[in-house]
Amino acid sequence: MxxxxxxxxxxxxxxxxVGFQACPERSRLDKKAALLKHIARSERxxxxxxxxxxxxxxxxxxxxxxxxxxxxxxxxxPHGCLTEICGTVSSGKTSVLVATIAAATRREETCVxxxxxxxxxxxxxxxxxxxxxxxxxxxxxxxxxxHKARAGTPVxxxxxxxxxxxxxxxxxxxxxxxxxxxxxxxxxxxxxxxxLAGIPxxxxxRIPLVSWFRFQRAVEHKKTALIVVSEFPCAQTCAxxxxxxxxHKPSTLSSPPSENPAHAQVLEDxxxxxxxxxSRLKRKPVQSVTAVFRTQAVRVG
Amino acid sequence: MKPSSAFFGFTPTTNDGFFMPFGCIxxxxxxxxxxxxxxxxxxxxxxxxxxxxxxxxNILAVSEEARRTxxxxxxxxxxxxxxxxxxxxxxxxxxxxxxxxxxxxxxQSFSPWVEDTAxxxxxxxxxxxxxxxxxxxxIARAISRRASDMGLETNVAVASTLQAAxxxxxxxxxxxxxxxxxxxxxxxxxxxxxxxxxxxxxxxSEEFLETFRRWGIRKFRDLTAxxxxxxxxxxxQRGLELQQKARGMGLRTLVPSDPPLVFEEAMELESxxxxxxxxxxxxxxxxxxxxxxxxxLTLAAQExxxxxxxENGRQWSLEDNLTxxxxxxxxxxxxxxxxxxxxxxxxxxxxxxxxxxVAKVHLRIEPARPRPAQDGLFLPSSPEPEKLELTxxxxxxxxxxxxxxxxxxxxxxxxxxxxxxxxxxxxxNGSCSAPNHLVTALRMxxxxxxxxxxxxxxxxxHLSSKKQIGGEVLWAAGPWRSSGDWWEQDAWMRDEWDIAxxxxxxxxLYRLVHDLVRGxxxxxxxxx
Numbered sequence: 001m002x003x004x005x006x007x008x009x010x011x012x013x014x015x016x017x018v019g020f021q022a023c024p025e026r027s028r029l030d031k032k033a034a035l036l037k038h039i040a041r042s043e044r045x046x047x048x049x050x051x052x053x054x055x056x057x058x059x060x061x062x063x064x065x066x067x068x069x070x071x072x073x074x075x076x077x078p079h080g081c082l083t084e085i086c087g088t089v090s091s092g093k094t095s096v097l098v099a100t101i102a103a104a105t106r107r108e109e110t111c112v113x114x115x116x117x118x119x120x121x122x123x124x125x126x127x128x129x130x131x132x133x134x135x136x137x138x139x140x141x142x143x144x145x146x147h148k149a150r151a152g153t154p155v156x157x158x159x160x161x162x163x164x165x166x167x168x169x170x171x172x173x174x175x176x177x178x179x180x181x182x183x184x185x186x187x188x189x190x191x192x193x194x195x196l197a198g199i200p201x202x203x204x205x206r207i208p209l210v211s212w213f214r215f216q217r218a219v220e221h222k223k224t225a226l227i228v229v230s231e232f233p234c235a236q237t238c239a240x241x242x243x244x245x246x247x248h249k250p251s252t253l254s255s256p257p258s259e260n261p262a263h264a265q266v267l268e269d270x271x272x273x274x275x276x277x278x279s280r281l282k283r284k285p286v287q288s289v290t291a292v293f294r295t296q297a298v299r300v301g
Numbered sequence: 302m303k304p305s306s307a308f309f310g311f312t313p314t315t316n317d318g319f320f321m322p323f324g325c326i327x328x329x330x331x332x333x334x335x336x337x338x339x340x341x342x343x344x345x346x347x348x349x350x351x352x353x354x355x356x357x358x359n360i361l362a363v364s365e366e367a368r369r370t371x372x373x374x375x376x377x378x379x380x381x382x383x384x385x386x387x388x389x390x391x392x393x394x395x396x397x398x399x400x401x402x403x404x405x406x407x408x409q410s411f412s413p414w415v416e417d418t419a420x421x422x423x424x425x426x427x428x429x430x431x432x433x434x435x436x437x438x439x440i441a442r443a444i445s446r447r448a449s450d451m452g453l454e455t456n457v458a459v460a461s462t463l464q465a466a467x468x469x470x471x472x473x474x475x476x477x478x479x480x481x482x483x484x485x486x487x488x489x490x491x492x493x494x495x496x497x498x499x500x501x502x503x504x505x506s507e508e509f510l511e512t513f514r515r516w517g518i519r520k521f522r523d524l525t526a527x528x529x530x531x532x533x534x535x536x537x538q539r540g541l542e543l544q545q546k547a548r549g550m551g552l553r554t555l556v557p558s559d560p561p562l563v564f565e566e567a568m569e570l571e572s573x574x575x576x577x578x579x580x581x582x583x584x585x586x587x588x589x590x591x592x593x594x595x596x597x598l599t600l601a602a603q604e605x606x607x608x609x610x611x612e613n614g615r616q617w618s619l620e621d622n623l624t625x626x627x628x629x630x631x632x633x634x635x636x637x638x639x640x641x642x643x644x645x646x647x648x649x650x651x652x653x654x655x656x657x658x659v660a661k662v663h664l665r666i667e668p669a670r671p672r673p674a675q676d677g678l679f680l681p682s683s684p685e686p687e688k689l690e691l692t693x694x695x696x697x698x699x700x701x702x703x704x705x706x707x708x709x710x711x712x713x714x715x716x717x718x719x720x721x722x723x724x725x726x727x728x729x730n731g732s733c734s735a736p737n738h739l740v741t742a743l744r745m746x747x748x749x750x751x752x753x754x755x756x757x758x759x760x761x762x763h764l765s766s767k768k769q770i771g772g773e774v775l776w777a778a779g780p781w782r783s784s785g786d787w788w789e790q791d792a793w794m795r796d797e798w799d800i801a802x803x804x805x806x807x808x809x810l811y812r813l814v815h816d817l818v819r820g821x822x823x824x825x826x827x828x829x
Contacts, residue, residue, distance in 0.1 A: 067739060087829075089809045094742040094829035106735060109681045110726045119744040121826065122708040122719045128740040132707050136724045138696060139704040178699050186692040188684030197744065197829070223682060247808065267778055267799040267810065270741050270828065295741040297799070297828065 059281065060240075063191065063225045065096060066103030069291040070274050074241060077191075078281060081240035082216045082226045084233050091245040092272030094119075095295045097193055097229050098128045104225075105131035109190025112136045112183050116169075116176045117198025127298040136189075140175040169203040177211055184218035184226075192219070196230040204234050212238040233278070242278035247271070248292065267297045322437055323463045323555065324425040325470035326408055326444060327456045328400070331421035332362040335400040336390045338452035338590070339568055347387045351378055361392055395567035395663075403451045403594055405560055410597035411444055417558040422470070422499065424463055426555055441476045451593050460484060465549030471498040484549030489522030496521070496547055509543065512536070521547040562598070564591050565665035573612050573658030580659055581647055587664045588639040588646075595668060601635035603669035605642055610661035626655045633725040634686045635669040641687050648694040652702065683726050693724060714785050715793060716825070717745070741828050743812060749823035754813070761813060764802055770824060775808065776801040780815065794818050799828070 062076030077083050077100060087093040097113075102125070104111050111134060113120055118139040125132070176194060183192055196204050212235040219226045228235055233242050248271035275290045328334050332350040337343055347367035351358040358378040372381055381387055401420045408415045411434065414426035427440055434440045441459045448455040458469035460479035465488060469477045472491035479487050493513050497506035518524050524547045532540045545551050566587040574580045584607075595602060609626040630645055672686075684692070696705045706721040750770060755763035765771040780796035787794075798813040810828035815821075 066735075088806045089804070089827055090807075090829050092741075092829065094744050095739060098742045099739055102735070107681065110683045118747045119826070120708075121743040121745045122710055123716075124740060124742040125708070126710055127736065128742065129735045132709060134726055135707055136693075136705065136726075137708050137721070138700060139721075140700050175700050179696050179705075182692050182695050182699075186684055186688045188682050188689070190681050247810075267741075267828065270810070293739065295739040297741040 061223070063100070063109075064103050066099040067096060067293055069293040070096065070243070073274065073276055073289045073291045074243060074279070075281070077225045077227060078240055079223050079225050080220050081280075082212065082219065082228065082235055082238050083241040083243070084235055084239045084278075085227060085229045085243050085245065086231060086233050087245035087247075088231055090270070091247050092270055092274075092295060093197060093229050093245050094124075094195075095128075095270070095272070096243075096245065096274070097195065097227065098125055098130065100227065101125070101135060101191065101193060102129040102131075104191045105134040107190075108134065110134050110136070110188060111191040111193065112138065112189050113193045113195060114138045114140070114176055114179050114183070115195045116140050116172045117195070119195065119198050124298075138179050138183075140172045140179070169199045170206075173199060173203055173207065177207070180215060181218075184215060184224070187222065187224070189224055191225050191227065193227040193229065196228060196234070199230075201232060204230055204232075207234060209236060209238070212236065216240075239278060240280040241276070244275045244277050246273050246275075248273055269294045269296050322427040322459055322461060323466045324412075324427045324441065324444065324457065324459045325463075325466040326404060326423045326425070326448065327458075327467075327470035328404065328421040328448075328453055329456060329474070330362045330364060331400070332392050332397060333364045334453050335393065335396040337364070337454075338400050338403070339393075339396050339586070340390075341452060341586075343388055347372065348390060349381055349387055350390055350392050352392045393569055395569065399566045399590075400453060402560075402563060402565075403590065404448065404453060404455075406594040406597050407444065407448045407451055407453075410447065411440065414555060414557045416555050417560060418467075418499065422467070424467065424555055426557075427459065438476070438478050441478060445476050447597060451597070452590060460549065462549050462551070463553045463555060464546055464551035467499060467553075468495055468546070468549060471495050479549065485521075485525055485547075488547065488549050489520060489525065491521045493518055493521065493524060493547075496524075496543060509536075509539075562600075562668055563665075564594055564602075564668055565663065566591055567661065567663045569661050570659065573660045575658045577647065577650055577654070580650070580662070581643060583662055584646055584664065585639070585643045587662065588642050591664065591666050592637055592639040592642070595637055595666065598668075599671065600668040601637040601671040602642065602666045603632055603635050604667035605630040605632070605646065606665040606667065607646060608663040608665075609655050609659045610663070611655055611657035612660050624657065626657075628653060631723075632690060633723055634672050636687055636690070637671065638687055641691055644691055645694050648691075648698055652698055689724070689726070714783060716795075743826045744829045745826040746824055749814070749825050752813070752822050752824050754815075754822045761798060761800060764800070764811075764813070764824075766824070770802075770804075770809075770811075772802045772804050774800050775803050777813075779813075782817075784817075792818065797825075 060078040060080050062078055064071055064076050065074075085093045085096055101111050101113065106129065113135060115138060118141050120137060120139075122132070125135075173196075176196065180192065180194060183189060215226055216235075216238040228239070233239065233244075271292055271294055273290055273292050332352075333348055336348060336350055345366070346364075347370050348364040349360050349367050349372050350362045352361035353359050356378075360372060360374050360376045360378075360381060362374055363372045367387055370384060370387060372384065372387055378389065381389060397420060404421075404423055405415065405417065408423045408425050412425040412427060412430060416424040418424050425444075427437065430440055431437070434443055437459045441457045445455055445457045448457075456470045456474055456477070458466045458473065458477040458479065460466040460469055461481040462484060465479045465484040468488055468491065469479050472488070472495040494510060497510065500506045513519075513524070518527075524544055527544065529541060529544065532544055536543070542551065568583060568587065570583070574583070592602075607628045607630075611624045611626050628646075628649055630649055636642075693705060697703075703721055706724045708719050709722050711718040711720065750766050750768055752764050752766040752770070754761045757763075760777045761774045763771075763773055777798050777800045779798035779800075782794070782796050784792070784794035786792050794817040796815040796817060798815070800811050800813050802809050802811060812825045812828070814823045814825045816823060
């Protein structure tokens with residue numbers, strides 16, 4: 001039976017389709033059933049699929065972040081979706097991103113890091129186990145200045161103005177969006193990470209929703225995970241998973257002032273609290289699920 | 302008028318079963334064909350190639366269409382200019398050299414034994430090729446088709462002797478297969494001047510032709526019908542040789558040549574090009590031809606080398622007011638796609654404009670063996686190298702050159718010591734093992750933020766900067782002193798502090814550096 005409910009007065013000839021004669025001796029239910037059967041046979045409605053028969057979207061393949069606590073609450077980073085990792089300064093978002101990239105490169109996935117503020121530290125990446133031969137690092141900014149200087153074009157007599165323009169957050173964001181489009185069109189990358197953390201909020205908010213929608217559509221049904229790292233959520237409804245990170249007060253600060261001299265102390269670790277604030281992957285509304293994990297400071301160089 | 306194409310679909314064999322077929326590729330009106338190869342749109346027009354210094358320029362070669370309009374080699378430029386519809390071009394040694402190399406590639410794609418007889422003539426040993434390419438007529442047709450793909454219209458002849466193949470290619474147009482044992486009859490219809498087509502001594506050839514004309518000998522068959530003794534008495538040993546040659550039986554051996562594989566094309570432009578778009582058309586045509594040659598030899602490109610001769614440029618001077626502009630594009634994996642090469646060159650020229658009108662284009666491709674295409678079944682997908690190269694070139698155009706690639710740490714204790722390498726994801730190089738713990742990553746400030754630091758009890762107590770970073774230092778660990786490169790001019794010595802600063806948004810962890818050489822305090826990055 002076609003699951004359409006109609007309130008029809010079967011005795012009213014105006015409601016009956018053409019060629020359907022009113023018959024007073026029929027019962028009301030028979031008329032209604034016949035009417036519905038006729039409607040179901042009509043060409044326009046035959047193509048409409050009832051909601052009960054719609055295919056359930058398959059659960060995307062999940063990508064491990066390399067952090068067991070985060071994987072436990074999120075299930076991992078979904079392929080074919082946009083994931084946001086948010087947090088203020090020193091909240092641990094970069095550590096989670098680097099750990100995710102390291103885990104992906106160890107699985108031989110090809111990764112891209114589009115670094116809006118050119119802040120990735122290769123030494124930290126190596127300590128985290130990133131396989132650099134599988135990582136494409138795109139360093140935005142300072143394009144206009146270097147390009148004009150190379151082309152021999154007379155630059156402004158005030159170099160500080162040019163530097164300020166070259167490092168303008170709007171220019172960096174423009175580079176990020178263009179580069180992301182190119183990368184997603186090229187295809188074949190397992191993980192595409194956009195690091196917008198160093199860009200002021202008023203600029204990040206100006207990224208139009210249509211751009212996020214385009215990125216989300218570009219990775220949909222593909223084996224590419226798109227991660228956006230920023231200080232606050234910006235992709236809005238386009239994000240399948242939003243994770244918010246915050247720092248617990250470092251143990252060194254919680255403990256009473258040490259008697260030891262400063263050079264005998266070290267920044268041992270950071271306790272990071274991860275909270276899932278939005279997830280489209282679960283049927284039920286997401287509850288605030290949190291996990292705490294530690295990252296260890298490694299002095300390199 | 303040359304005789305029409307003759308074709309016999311069989312494979313000649315000798316009585317003892319041993320048969321060595323030979324082939325000959327001949328390009329009629331070679332200077333014209335070299336021009337038409339560079340400018341295919343002229344193929345339907347009447348074209349004449351000029352030689353000599355102005356104003357004493359003469360016609361060197363003409364196309365078939367030009368011949369129909371009455372233009373002949375040897376005419377002066379003035380005589381031809383009066384005729385409508387005849388396109389005149391100067392002879393270009395560069396184009397002829399490129400056409401000759403293309404012809405060699407075409408021949409070598411069929412047989413390893415190729416004799417470089419003349420710029421317009423090649424001889425091939427075709428023995429043993431039947432299992433690869435089919436019967437002799439098939440081979441001849443395939444050679445002709447491949448030469449046509451390379452932009453050259455050729456005469457191809459196959460025979461059991463070198464002389465017969467050579468004469469048939471010069472005498473018959475199109476594809477010709479000379480039946481074995483019937484060379485004399487087959488070549489009999491050719492005019493005697495074909496006999497001297499491959500002769501270097503023109504004076505001697507003219508003498509013999511004059512003699513034959515006086516004797517009333519017009520065709521090969523007239524010459525072969527003469528008695529040998531009488532011929533020897535009148536023309537000596539040379540006369541007998543010519544008679545043997547006319548029968549297709551001359552004692553000639555194949556001298557294989559092994560020319561180096563050089564894939565280059567050059568073009569002198571009629572008028573200098575200023576815009577990149579028309580230059581792209583020229584480059585596209587040259588790339589098509591080079592890729593066809595590479596494909597014929599089952600090779601791919603590893604490096605593109607572009608040289609532009611400019612007018613009134615700023616770089617080092619060659620001659621007169623011409624200058625040279627060079628670009629090299631190294632491909633991480635061997636590729637063979639003319640469209641991608643063109644796009645890469647366009648992007649490169651857009652990022653590095655020549656800066657002056659282009660008078661001459663020289664393009665060379667460094668060949669390499671093509672890469673094996675098959676990857677592991679269970680490996681994660683990776684970007685296609687062709688697409689990736691284009692994408693990287695476009696990204697470099699957006700963010701700047703050298704700002705997109707794989708990082709590589711340098712073997713030094715100096716901070717920020719890394720370089721960017723070209724990104725090549727293929728292969729399993731540089732794998733890293735997983736660390737035992739999660740790492741607190743550092744977000745670098747590039748350039749570092751200059752700060753003012755208040756010191757208290759030997760530790761930083763307060764931080765302030767022009768940017769929105771600053772506040773009371775809650776905790777500080779350090780200093781850790783390091784130094785290096787004291788033997789260099791850019792020696793460094795620094796004290797590092799890890800600090801926790803109370804900011805409006807909460808606690809922030811920074812790495813503070815005291816540059817002891819310059820006496821500055823800098824925030825190098827934040828732990829995040």
